[in-house]
Amino acid sequence: AAKDAVRAWLHRERGVEAVWPQEILVVNNEAGAPQLKANVTDTLPEGLHVSLAHKNNLAVAIVAEQPVGIDLEVIEPREPGFLEMAFHPAELALLKGPDVPAEHTRGWVAKEVAAKAAGTGLQGRLHDFVITARDGDCFCVNGHWVVTHPLRDCIVGWSLLPTHPLTTAAQTVAPRKTA
Helix, strand or coil: CHHHHHHHHHHHHHCCCCCCHHHEEEEECCCCCEEEEECCCCCCCCCCEEEEEEECCEEEEEEECCCCCEEEEECCCCCHHHHHHHCCHHHHHHCCCCCHHHHHHHHHHHHHHHHHHCCCCCCCCHHHCCEEEEECCEEEECCEEEEEEEECCEEEEEECCCCCHHHHHHCCCCCCCCC
16 A cells, blocks of 8 residues: 555656655564555655554555654444543544444544654554544644554554645644643
């Protein structure tokens, strides 16, 4: 998935028609996050950021010139204890909808995406990543917008780039931190 995302990005952003999978290495940094490295050729520019996720037989990836995040989670009921641990009451109010398990999964995915884009991952710090707004299937987490979408029995979410209109508008929304 990561190599396909790189190949699509190179085609779309740089007009590169042919890139072979062996030209791209996906390695992990010291924190375990995926990184891209050129292999065999210099087709892959330095400084690209990648994020990937997988569940069951699905894998997704996103590539950009700035930090990005993507996540994929199975839609399933969440225990009340998990919901209390993962979300503030105001966040749960934003996660209302006809399909409760899907809505809670959307919120979880949005937090995971924001944490990956921040370069840290959640690391158990769920309340450091706060959902402050919602626009349909998009969520603002710490001032960054995340798109969520159903994919088979999962929810997939990915970060919007800083130049996206929703992200530009979110820069006026200050994320709140609670103790």
